[in-house]
Structures are given as structure tokens and as C-alpha cells.
Amino acid sequence: MKISGWMMRGALVALIATFCAATGLRSYGQSAVDGAIGGTVEDASGSAIGSAIVVVHSNATNAEQNVKVDGSGVFRVIHLQPATYTVTITAPGFRSYRSGEVLVEVGLLTDISPKLPVGNVSDTVEVTSEAPVLNTTSPDFSGVINQKMLLDLPVNNYRWSAYALLTPGVVADSSGFGLLSFRGQSTLLNNVTIDGADDNQAYFSEERGRTRAGYSTAKASIQEFQVNTSNYTVEYGRAAGGVVNSITKSGGNKFHGEAYFYDRDAEWGAANAFTTKTVQVVPNGPFSSVNFKPTDRRKQWGGAVGGPIFRDKLFFFFAADRFQRNFPAVAAASNPTSFFATPDAALPGGKVCGGTGATAPSTIDAAACTLQNNLKLASYGAAATDYTSGLANLNSLLGSVPRTGDQTIFFPKVDWQINGKNHASFEVNRLRWISPAGIQTGATVFDGSHSFGNDYVRDTFGIAKLDTLITNNISNEVRYQYGRDFEFEFAQDPAAYETSNLVGPTLGGYSNPFGGLPPSVSITNGFTFGTQTFLQRAALPDERRNQVADTVNWIRGNHSIKFGGDYIHTNDLINNLFAQYGGYSYSTLTNYLTDLYLSQNPKTVAQAHNYSSYTQGFGRPGLDFNTGDYAFFVQDEWKLNPRLSLTGGIRYEYEQLPSPVSSLIVSSIPQTGSLPSNKSNIGPRVGFAYDVFGGGKTILRGGYGEFFARVINSSIYNALINTGSLNGQPSFTYTSTSAGAPVFPEVIPTLVNTGTPPNSTFFDKNFKLPEIHQADLTVEQDLGWNTVVSVTWLGSFGRRLPSFVDLNLPAPTTVTYTVVDTFGKGPLRNGSTFTSNFFAKSTTSSKVCPSQRPDCNFGSKTNIFSGVNSNYQGLVGQISHRLTHNLQFSANYTWSHALDYGENNQTGTSANALVDPTNLRGEYGNSNQNVPNRFVLTAVATSPWRFTGWKSYLLNDYEVSPNFSAQSGLPYSVATSGTLSTGLINGAQLNAVGSGVNGSGGTGTGNGNFRLPGFERNGLQQPSTNVLDLRLSKRFNVAERVKLELLGESFNILNRQNVTSVNTTGYFIGTTTNVAKQVTANLLTFNTSSANSALPLFGSVTNSNASGFSYTPRQVQLSVRAQF
Incomplete structure (x- = not known):
């Protein structure tokens, strides 16, 4: 039998770790997927009791662990699933200690350090409950979202991971669909795990299933999760942002579960003032835009149940979830x-x-x-x-377009307590998402009714885990995962208009050769119809993943050490050829109608070429490739004394990229013949935790670490296939007068090397993995009454972050513009001049030099380089109160400033991300994720009164849960619109290579494409935002172990108009001419209203409450939930 390479590598990882475990060294520490209970046993005088025995009993499964304290009275019981436990401590000559409700949370140590009074062992000191109030051992900056918060707090987004926004240092991106930024870093640098297994999609570097589907894992299957913002343990890696680590539920000896139904209807909520549709007020009259409230009905229902298969031995848990959304859209013209x-x-x-x-x-x-x-x-x-x-x-x-989303999730899990030393678990998560016309999700879409595209996701993964206590002091944990994330999108059936006018066969004798799918047609001020240029997506991606990980814990004296390894083999199959059905662009409706009518007459069809441009892609539909992610780590936690813990560790990571495809290597571009192989990714991590006064009430923690992120697989794919080789996926663009340009609506049946030359993408020879240096310092104080306050400084310093630059640009000359701003509303003075670098096409004829660039045979030559730095510093204040006396609350405020040199949030690659490719320093400015101020307050309050009799059904068991957040607005830049196609440059008329003031085609990485150079990137801010979500619920006891809960929720209950986009176009690029039609001046005209030139459109609000799930108009949700 042939053993694949990934299996050999995974087995090697496990073998090394298991061999080390077999050396007989004692275990001591909690892992990334569970928690621990530990502490020091002392007598009444504070002296250690070295003869104590600690028994930890699972309240759910009756599993037990017994440990003996060391000579200093110190103990720790590890590999405990988040749940409640009973802890009993006995010692000869002392009274016993017993606590029956000890709470264990993921990634945390619950400290139990009793002082046993002298007495008989049969006498017991009873303690009602214990919970991890302070983090007394580890230096990480993290927070736990427990089951109480998941069940009782209102969160607009259906994704459980969206609860991470309740923790400090975390903000959502501008889309609001669920992508998160930690400490101002790119949303693409994070790591999401489920039960320790990787839950990311390597191709787009997002959570598996991405964000268009409702959610990838049902919240009913999640027990709790930990949000690691800074300086996390060496077990975590492949992330330069944050880590969200979730733990799923398990069954126990008692049956337990829930059933739920959530109903949300936009009709119950408020309207968005910026949501419009086009109507004809009177028959044959003019068209105009009117406000409307789009239909949006969402229903979610499902349930979960867990219990014993064989008591104390074998347990099951099963969750099923359905999500259906009916949200028809309006196909409309943009103007x-x-x-x-x-x-x-x-x-x-x-x-x-x-x-x-x-x-x-x-x-x-x-x-x-x-x-x-x-x-x-x-x-x-x-x-x-x-x-x-x-x-x-x-x-x-145009008009109303039916659009739905239908999702089904199944999650079965089995836990097997093999014996007192071995515990195994097996789980599978299966997601299916179908959304006809669901690629475009906005209420109003500037596409034809049959051009939205159908969206599909098939996501399945399975995880197997074995925890082994070789002796009472030796443990090992091994995990295996197989997963498949298959996402695909297809065009809808063409409309009758498209079939008749774009496909044929009645079009002057022409018939479309591509199976009846029409080309794309885009009309300025109108809309796009036909087959979208990004379709078909038969696989984008079809990603399969195998992962093996092993972690060992052991101790020598007061040194607690963990080490292990992790290997992920990922196979990505991509089947998506851009513009394979062709795409026409028209600058005016008149030109489109001209070609439409000319194409319908065999005598005039040859004249149907009045379009602005035509683009078509050719070549192979895609390819598949493999990546391998290796990691090895070791960490030592040194308990120097009862008050001071020191942590030191190191993690090594290596991402193995595929070899180039030999047939796609371009000999004239040697960079296409190799991909980076960076093996120097060694990240040290150090930290401390200090009990300042020795009473366990005041803790000082701090740490530093070096972290690495992955190279995104979509960037790898582009460097493999878009090398500029005609054997890849060359895309050609034609003007209506180019040689070989088609007549409308024809498409080119086979590859013809005409039109603009192909582009090339490749990695810089010195490319390195993204690197982040993190540091934090926290002072945490236990105020008593289950209340903790803390102040934290956070620092993150990015190095070697990726971006893209076009190397096929000429040496720049300069261009001078005259500013037109009659009323002086813009940042540049009216009549002043603005001088910039300018990248002009060669004056050599395109017949001699097709691209009119330095390398005539190629358009852009995109270099993927790692040269961007970032700087984030923040100050966080927190206060939290665990549920006591009918109240739980948490509040945090973050002040921060995020700066960088153009950190890129783009999946895939862009031709040129720098406004001025010769000046990287010109990109320095506020990060796209710079949110200087953010405040979050959550609370759960239950009714304190207790009535009896019939009144209890009406008046008892009420609960109110507010969730409030407020933050600074997102940043944006002064952008430009237009291209200096023929400008006056030092007395000569020259054409720009691309769009923008300097003609580089560089969009800039700020929020505003084609940024105006010389102005601070992201120097402006949208208005601040705030959202209050509120939940009110009433519980009923319908049986001894069954509770029924009625819930009413409102998201953005005050209907605050939170601005989600503004007009970022500051200036239009243009020219003036004299009577002889000679260029006399280049102009920058400030963006003002055509009806009133004194009214700036730049900076004006273009939309509010239209950011996915982060900001919406007031919405109302009614629900019912049963728990047993």
C-alpha cells in the first residue's frame, strides 16, 4: 500500500511528540483545547501540606483524576473539558476540602488553594463554587466567551465567532460580514480553531465556509470559546492577528439539550433611508428613485441533545440547525x-x-x-x-429579483471514556448552503435580474482526538482532522432579452459558441447584465485538508514544559477562468444601442464596434496545488515561587509552497520559475505573571512574542497560473479599434494573441512570511464580589507584511494640474497647481511595442513583496462581574492607534497597490482598521423577586440583556476619479499607463481607490457609530427539568443612523482644450454637486446601516427556546 507524503509527515510529528512523552516526565499544564484545575494546599499557618491527595470528579460523566501534591503542596489536574467539577482534597491529620461546582474554562487554570484546618479527615469544609476569576499563571491577553454569554446576549450576527467583538482590541471590517481585525492588523492574518483543529480556509484566509453563508458551525454545538488577542501560547500559530479557539459540547450521564426557533422580519423593523429603487411615476414618464423597505425574512430553527450511550463510558451529542432567508433584491440602474x-x-x-x-x-x-x-x-x-x-x-x-438562502448543518459527536487513562472523541460538522441569485447580497444591486449568480457551499470536516494519561503524571494529546470546503458559483439562466440580443442565432447570422451563455455588458450610469466576468466558478475553492497535531506536557521540579508539533496538508482545486464568456464596457447608453441595432442587421453587423473596451480570458480553467504547514514548539512555565511565574517558549513554522508549473514558466521573467521557501521562522515568546501582594488579588502580567502568518493560497494560485504565459489564463483587452477586436455581441472562440499583452504575477525573490511582534502589560485587580478590573497596554509591530507593486512601469516624469474649486471647499486651493510623478506610456507605436511599457510583451508585472511595516499601540480598561445577585456585566474601553505603510487586506493580488510605486514611504498613514476609540458594555440581569403560586408563572424569571458598542468611524482617504488619457506633460502630449493622478494605476491601500498622492492615507474619518442591542426574555418551568423561554430582541433598537460609507472621490481628472483641440491644461476638479457647485459631494454620506451584520436599521427578532 502506498503511503502519501502528508501521512508520513503527520506520523512523524506524532511520533516525535509521543516518544518524548514516553520519557516518563510528569505533566503539568492546560492545553489550547481544554482547561485545568490547580493550586497550592496549605495548613492554617500557610505551610505547605505535601501529603495531600486531590480528586477531580466530572459532574457530567463521573470520570475522575487523582493526583498527589508535590513537596511544596502544589498540584495541577489537566486536560479537563470546560464544564463543572467536584474537587475533593484530603490529607492525614487535616479536615477534608470539598467544592462541588468548580468551573473550568478553555485555556484557563481554575485556582484552588485551600488552607486545611487541623482535624479529622472525615470532617469536610464545603465550598459552594469556584471559578477562574484572575489569570495568575499565563501572560496572554485573552478573554473567554462562556455559555452564559452565548445563550443570553443579543448579537446581530448569527455567527458564534461574532461574539469576539465583545472583547477589547477587536473590530469588524467595513463589510460587516464577520471578518475581524485584531490590534489593527489585516483581517486575513487570523486563525480560527474548533477543538484545536484548524477551521480556516487557506485560499481566502477566512473562516471555513466564508461569510456569505449564514454561518459554518451551529451555535448550539459550541460550549465556549477563547479570544486570544496577544501573546498567546506556543500551541497557537499561523496567525499574526488573533486566534479564536472554540470548544464544542459533549454528552454526559444525564440527557440534556435544547430546541429553538428564531424569526426575524424586516417588516417589523425600520427602513434604511439610502435603500432605493427605480420607478416610473407615470406611464411613459421619467424614471426616478424612491425609498423602499426591502423584504428580508430570516428563520432559524434547530436543536441539540446529548446524553449517555453507556453510562460513565460512552456519550453522544448531536446538533441540527436550519437557516432560511428570503430576501429578494431590486435590480436597478446606478444613476x-x-x-x-x-x-x-x-x-x-x-x-x-x-x-x-x-x-x-x-x-x-x-x-x-x-x-x-x-x-x-x-x-x-x-x-x-x-x-x-x-x-x-x-x-x-430590472425590478424585483427572487433571492433566497437555505442552509442545513448537522453536528454529531461521540465521547468515549475508554478507561481511567484514555479519553477519545469523534465529531463531524456538515454544512450545505444553497442561495439562488445569492452572490450579490445588497438590497439594491446594479446588475440585471438574471446576472446576480447562484451561490453554493458544501463544507464537511471531521475531528478525532485522543487524550492519554500514561500515568497520573504523564499526558499526551493527539488530534487528526480531515476537512473539505467546496464553494462554487454559477450564472443564472439568461433572460429572454439576453438570449435574443446577446446569444443568437438571429444576430446577423452569428451564434454564441459557449453553450448559450451571453457575454457581460456594462453600461456607465446603468447596470451590468449577461454573464458576470467572474463566472463560472466551478470550484473556488474545492479545498481538502488533513491535519495531525500532538502535544505533550511534563515537569521537572518547578519547571512546567509543553511541546509538540503540527502538520497541515492542504489541497486546493480552483476552476475559475475570468471573463471566459467575454465582457463589453460602454461609456454611454447611446453607444450600446448603436451596437445593438447594428448587430441585428447582417448588412451592418460589421460596424457594431462602438464599445469602450472588450475583455476576454482564455486558457485552462484552473489548476490544483498543495501546501504544507509545519510547526514545532516548546514552552517552559517556571513557577519561580508561589507569587511569580515565568514563561518562555519558541515556535518554529514553515509553509511549504508548491513548485511552479513547468509549462507556465516564462523564460523572460525568471521570477516565475520559483516560489519562496522561507525556513527561518523562529518565534520566541516570553512572559511573566506576578502576584504583587501575595494574596492572589493583584496580578501583574506581561509578555512578548514573535508570530508568523501564512502566505494566502489565493496569492500562491495567482503566482502559479497568471505568469503571463499563454498556457495559463491570459486575459486580453481590446478597444473597438484594436486588431482582432470582435464586433458586438460576438466573443472570440479561441485564443488569439492580440489586444493588450497579458499581465504577469510572481513572488519577490526575497519574500518572507508576514511577521508580527506583540507585547502587552496588564495590571489586574480582584475587587471581590466576583468583580475584576484591569488596565492593559497592547503593542503590535508588523514586519514583512505583503503588498503588490507593478515593476513594468517607466521611469516617472512629472505632471502639473490646475485645481478647479470655485467655492474653495476642498483641501487644494482654487487656481493652485498640483505636481506629481507621472508614469506615461512609451511614444513608440503599439504596433512596435504592444504594451508601450518597458517590457513591450507584457502589461503589468506584479511583484508580490513583503516590505510593509505596521505599528499598533493600545490602552485597554476592563471591568467584569460574574453572575451573582442576579447580575452579570462586562465593560471595556480601548484607545488605540494603528499605523502602517499600506497593509493589504486583499485576497488574491492586485496589479499595483502603491499609489507611487517608487515611494513606499508615501503609503504611510493610518491603517484601514484604525479605530481610535471603542467601548463595549454587556450585561445580563435577572429578576430578583420570587413569587409563589400562580403569580410565579407571570412574574418570575424575567431577564434583560443589553449589548452596547460605540466606536470611532472608519478612516478614508482623498481619492480621484479618471485617467489622464492625453495630458500635457512638460510641453508634450503623453498618455497615462493607468488611472490615477500619476497614471501608475496604483489604487493605494487606503479606503478610497486612486488616492491623491501627497495627502495622508486614511487621514479622514467617517462619523462615529454606536449600536444598542436589547433582549428581553421570560422563562417558564414546564416540567421538572424542562424550561421554556420566550425571547424578544431588537438590534440597533434606537435606529441610530450609523454611517457605513461616504463619497471618497475628492477630485476628477480632466483636461481643457483650445479651439484647435490642443491640450492646454490638466485639471483637478473638486467633486461638488452638479446642481449646486457650492455643495461638496466629497465626504457626503452615501449609505448608513448597510454593513452586513455590524450595522443595520432597527431589526426585531422573536424567538422561543426550550432547554432540558
């Missing part, structure tokens, strides 16, 4: 006022086609005149009729 303007049936008196001054027709009548000329029609009236008819036919592609 309906302009797009749906209709010409007069006859020219008004005194107006003539081609007239100037007083005889000039209106803009829309002039469009009809142009159509008359293009089609060589006999009269203006005939052209006006054709224009209006063509517009009416296009309108058939």
Missing part, C-alpha cells in the same frame, strides 16, 4: 435619473442636431441625434423612437 432620461419625440423648436449655443439640443436629445447619425436614420424622430424602445427593453432586466 437612474441620467440613465432613464428619454429624448423628446421631436426636437423642440429652434433646436437642431449638431447645433451650438441657442440651437444646441438638450443632453438627452443630443444622444438621440448621435444615435441617428450612427445608424444613418432618416429622421431624428426615428432615432428618438429607437432610443426610447431600446431603453424600455433594457428596463425588462
Whole structure:
């Protein structure tokens, strides 16, 4: 039997760790997937009792662990699943200690340090409960989201991981779909785990299943999770941001479970003032935009149950969850006022086609005149009729679009207490998501009704885990995971209009060769219809993963050591060819109608080339490739004395990238012949925890660590396939006059090396893994009454972060613009000049040098480099109160500042992310995730009164749970729009290589594409936001062990209009000409209202409460839940 390479590597990891465990060294410490109970046993005078025996009994499964304290009275019981335990401590000559409700949480040590009074062992000191109030041993900055918070706090997002936003140092990205930023770092640098197994998608570097699906794991299957923001243990890696580590539920000796139904309907909530649709007020009249409240109905139901299969031995847990969403969209034009303007049936008196001054027709009548000329029609009236008819036919592609989402999740789990020394668990999570027309999720979409695209996700993973206590003092944990994340998207069936006008076979004798799917057509101020250029996506990705991990814990004296290894083998299959069905772009509706009518006549079809550009991709549909992630780690926790713990560790990581595809290597670009192999990723981690006064009430913790993130697989894929080789996926762009350009609506059936030359993408020869240096310092004080306050300084310093730069640009010259801002509303003074670098095309003819770039045979040559630095510092204040006397609350405030040199949040690659490719320092500014101020307050309050009799059913067991957050607005930059296609450069007329003021095509990594160079990136901020979510519930005892709960929730209950986007276009790029049509000046015109030039549009609000699940109009949800 042939053993695959990944199996050999995984077995090696496990073998090394297991061999070390067999050396007989004692275990001492909790792991990333469980918790621990530990402390010091002393007598009444504070002297250690070295003869004590500690018994930890699981209240759920009756499993027990027995340990003997060491000579200093110190003990620790590890590998405890988050739950409640009974702890009994006995010692000869002393009274026994017993606590029946000891709470263990993931990643934390619950400290029990009793002082046993002298007496008989048969006499017992009873303690009601214990919980980990203070972190007295580890230096990490983290928080636990426990079952109480998961059950009782209102959170708008259905994803359980969204609860991480309740912890300090964490913010959502601008989309609000669930991507998180930790300490100002990119949302792509995090790591999500479930029961210690990797739960990420390597291709897009997001949580498995991504964010368009409702959620990838049912909340009913999650016991609790830990949010690690800084300086986390060496077991965690492959992340330069944060780690969210979840633990699933298990069954016990008693049957327990829940059933639930949640119903949310937009009709019960508020409307968004910026959500509009286009309507025709009167028949054959003008079109205009009106506000409306879109339909959005969401229903979630399911349940979970756990219990014994064989008492004390074998247990099961099963969760099932359904999520259905009915949210029809509106297909609309982006600028309906302009797009749906209709010409007069006859020219008004005194107006003539081609007239100037007083005889000039209106803009829309002039469009009809142009159509008359293009089609060589006999009269203006005939052209006006054709224009209006063509517009009416296009309108058939707009209006309401049925759209749904349907998701099913199953989660079975089995726990097997093999014997007193071995515990195994097996679990599977299966997700299926189907969403017809669901690729585009906005209420109003600027696409045709049959161009939204269908979205599908099939996600399945299984995890097996074995915990072994070789003796009472030796432990080993081994995990294996297999997972598949299969995501695919397909076009909808074409509309009748698209089949008739874009496919054929009635189009002048032409018939589309690609199975009846039409090309994409995009019209400025209108919408896009046909087959979207990003479709079909038969697999994006089809990702399969195998993971093996092993962790060992042991001790020598007062040194507590853990070490182990981890290996992940990932196979990504990608099947997606961009623009394979072709894509036409039109700058005006008139030009589109011209080509439409010309294409319908065999005698004129050859003239149907009035488009601005045509793009089509060719070549292989995709490829599959493998990556391997290796990690080895060791950590020593040194209990120097009862008050001071020191931690030191080191983690090594290596990401093995695939070899280039030999047929795709371009000999003239040697970088395409290799991918990076960085083996120097050694990350030290050190920290301390100090009990300042020795009473366990005041703790000082701090630490430093070096962390590494992965190279995103989508970047690897682009470097493999988009090398510029014609054997890859070359994409060619044509103007209407380019050699080989098709006539509308034809597509090119086979690869023809014409049009613009292909682009190339490759890794820099010095590329390294992203690296983050983290440090933190915390002072934590136990105030008593289950209340803790803390103050923390956080620092994160990024190095070698990835970005993209175009190396195929000419040496820059300079360009000078004259500023036009009559009312002086913009940052540049009216009439002043603005000078910038300028990247101009070569004056050599495109027939001699096709790209008119330094390398004539290629367009952009994108270098994926690791040269971006970042700097984050924050100050966090927290207070938390565990549930006592009917109240639990937590509040935190974070002040922070995140700066970087253009950290990139983009999956895949862009041609050029730098505004000025010669000046990386020009990118320095506020991070995209810079949120200087953020405050979060949550609480759970239960009714303190207790009535009896019939009154108890009406008046007892109420609960109110607020969740409030407020933060600074997200940053944005001054952006530009347009291209200096023919500008005056040092007295010569030159063309820009790309868009933007300097013609580099560099979008800039700030929030505002084609940023204006010379101005601070992300120097402006949107208005601050705040959201209050509120839940009110009433519980009923319907049986001895069954509780029924009725819930009412409102998200953004005050309907605060939280701004989610603003107009970032500060200036339009243009030119002026003299009578002889010669360029005389380059202009930067400030963005103001066409109706009132004194009214700036730059910075104006364009949308509010439209950010996924983070910010929405007020929504109401009604629910019922039963627990037993």
C-alpha cells in the first residue's frame, strides 16, 4: 500500500511528540483545547501540606483524576473539558476540602488553594463554587466567551465567532460580514480553531465556509470559546492577528439539550433611508428613485441533545440547525435619473442636431441625434423612437429579483471514556448552503435580474482526538482532522432579452459558441447584465485538508514544559477562468444601442464596434496545488515561587509552497520559475505573571512574542497560473479599434494573441512570511464580589507584511494640474497647481511595442513583496462581574492607534497597490482598521423577586440583556476619479499607463481607490457609530427539568443612523482644450454637486446601516427556546 507524503509527515510529528512523552516526565499544564484545575494546599499557618491527595470528579460523566501534591503542596489536574467539577482534597491529620461546582474554562487554570484546618479527615469544609476569576499563571491577553454569554446576549450576527467583538482590541471590517481585525492588523492574518483543529480556509484566509453563508458551525454545538488577542501560547500559530479557539459540547450521564426557533422580519423593523429603487411615476414618464423597505425574512430553527450511550463510558451529542432567508433584491440602474432620461419625440423648436449655443439640443436629445447619425436614420424622430424602445427593453432586466438562502448543518459527536487513562472523541460538522441569485447580497444591486449568480457551499470536516494519561503524571494529546470546503458559483439562466440580443442565432447570422451563455455588458450610469466576468466558478475553492497535531506536557521540579508539533496538508482545486464568456464596457447608453441595432442587421453587423473596451480570458480553467504547514514548539512555565511565574517558549513554522508549473514558466521573467521557501521562522515568546501582594488579588502580567502568518493560497494560485504565459489564463483587452477586436455581441472562440499583452504575477525573490511582534502589560485587580478590573497596554509591530507593486512601469516624469474649486471647499486651493510623478506610456507605436511599457510583451508585472511595516499601540480598561445577585456585566474601553505603510487586506493580488510605486514611504498613514476609540458594555440581569403560586408563572424569571458598542468611524482617504488619457506633460502630449493622478494605476491601500498622492492615507474619518442591542426574555418551568423561554430582541433598537460609507472621490481628472483641440491644461476638479457647485459631494454620506451584520436599521427578532 502506498503511503502519501502528508501521512508520513503527520506520523512523524506524532511520533516525535509521543516518544518524548514516553520519557516518563510528569505533566503539568492546560492545553489550547481544554482547561485545568490547580493550586497550592496549605495548613492554617500557610505551610505547605505535601501529603495531600486531590480528586477531580466530572459532574457530567463521573470520570475522575487523582493526583498527589508535590513537596511544596502544589498540584495541577489537566486536560479537563470546560464544564463543572467536584474537587475533593484530603490529607492525614487535616479536615477534608470539598467544592462541588468548580468551573473550568478553555485555556484557563481554575485556582484552588485551600488552607486545611487541623482535624479529622472525615470532617469536610464545603465550598459552594469556584471559578477562574484572575489569570495568575499565563501572560496572554485573552478573554473567554462562556455559555452564559452565548445563550443570553443579543448579537446581530448569527455567527458564534461574532461574539469576539465583545472583547477589547477587536473590530469588524467595513463589510460587516464577520471578518475581524485584531490590534489593527489585516483581517486575513487570523486563525480560527474548533477543538484545536484548524477551521480556516487557506485560499481566502477566512473562516471555513466564508461569510456569505449564514454561518459554518451551529451555535448550539459550541460550549465556549477563547479570544486570544496577544501573546498567546506556543500551541497557537499561523496567525499574526488573533486566534479564536472554540470548544464544542459533549454528552454526559444525564440527557440534556435544547430546541429553538428564531424569526426575524424586516417588516417589523425600520427602513434604511439610502435603500432605493427605480420607478416610473407615470406611464411613459421619467424614471426616478424612491425609498423602499426591502423584504428580508430570516428563520432559524434547530436543536441539540446529548446524553449517555453507556453510562460513565460512552456519550453522544448531536446538533441540527436550519437557516432560511428570503430576501429578494431590486435590480436597478446606478444613476437612474441620467440613465432613464428619454429624448423628446421631436426636437423642440429652434433646436437642431449638431447645433451650438441657442440651437444646441438638450443632453438627452443630443444622444438621440448621435444615435441617428450612427445608424444613418432618416429622421431624428426615428432615432428618438429607437432610443426610447431600446431603453424600455433594457428596463425588462430590472425590478424585483427572487433571492433566497437555505442552509442545513448537522453536528454529531461521540465521547468515549475508554478507561481511567484514555479519553477519545469523534465529531463531524456538515454544512450545505444553497442561495439562488445569492452572490450579490445588497438590497439594491446594479446588475440585471438574471446576472446576480447562484451561490453554493458544501463544507464537511471531521475531528478525532485522543487524550492519554500514561500515568497520573504523564499526558499526551493527539488530534487528526480531515476537512473539505467546496464553494462554487454559477450564472443564472439568461433572460429572454439576453438570449435574443446577446446569444443568437438571429444576430446577423452569428451564434454564441459557449453553450448559450451571453457575454457581460456594462453600461456607465446603468447596470451590468449577461454573464458576470467572474463566472463560472466551478470550484473556488474545492479545498481538502488533513491535519495531525500532538502535544505533550511534563515537569521537572518547578519547571512546567509543553511541546509538540503540527502538520497541515492542504489541497486546493480552483476552476475559475475570468471573463471566459467575454465582457463589453460602454461609456454611454447611446453607444450600446448603436451596437445593438447594428448587430441585428447582417448588412451592418460589421460596424457594431462602438464599445469602450472588450475583455476576454482564455486558457485552462484552473489548476490544483498543495501546501504544507509545519510547526514545532516548546514552552517552559517556571513557577519561580508561589507569587511569580515565568514563561518562555519558541515556535518554529514553515509553509511549504508548491513548485511552479513547468509549462507556465516564462523564460523572460525568471521570477516565475520559483516560489519562496522561507525556513527561518523562529518565534520566541516570553512572559511573566506576578502576584504583587501575595494574596492572589493583584496580578501583574506581561509578555512578548514573535508570530508568523501564512502566505494566502489565493496569492500562491495567482503566482502559479497568471505568469503571463499563454498556457495559463491570459486575459486580453481590446478597444473597438484594436486588431482582432470582435464586433458586438460576438466573443472570440479561441485564443488569439492580440489586444493588450497579458499581465504577469510572481513572488519577490526575497519574500518572507508576514511577521508580527506583540507585547502587552496588564495590571489586574480582584475587587471581590466576583468583580475584576484591569488596565492593559497592547503593542503590535508588523514586519514583512505583503503588498503588490507593478515593476513594468517607466521611469516617472512629472505632471502639473490646475485645481478647479470655485467655492474653495476642498483641501487644494482654487487656481493652485498640483505636481506629481507621472508614469506615461512609451511614444513608440503599439504596433512596435504592444504594451508601450518597458517590457513591450507584457502589461503589468506584479511583484508580490513583503516590505510593509505596521505599528499598533493600545490602552485597554476592563471591568467584569460574574453572575451573582442576579447580575452579570462586562465593560471595556480601548484607545488605540494603528499605523502602517499600506497593509493589504486583499485576497488574491492586485496589479499595483502603491499609489507611487517608487515611494513606499508615501503609503504611510493610518491603517484601514484604525479605530481610535471603542467601548463595549454587556450585561445580563435577572429578576430578583420570587413569587409563589400562580403569580410565579407571570412574574418570575424575567431577564434583560443589553449589548452596547460605540466606536470611532472608519478612516478614508482623498481619492480621484479618471485617467489622464492625453495630458500635457512638460510641453508634450503623453498618455497615462493607468488611472490615477500619476497614471501608475496604483489604487493605494487606503479606503478610497486612486488616492491623491501627497495627502495622508486614511487621514479622514467617517462619523462615529454606536449600536444598542436589547433582549428581553421570560422563562417558564414546564416540567421538572424542562424550561421554556420566550425571547424578544431588537438590534440597533434606537435606529441610530450609523454611517457605513461616504463619497471618497475628492477630485476628477480632466483636461481643457483650445479651439484647435490642443491640450492646454490638466485639471483637478473638486467633486461638488452638479446642481449646486457650492455643495461638496466629497465626504457626503452615501449609505448608513448597510454593513452586513455590524450595522443595520432597527431589526426585531422573536424567538422561543426550550432547554432540558
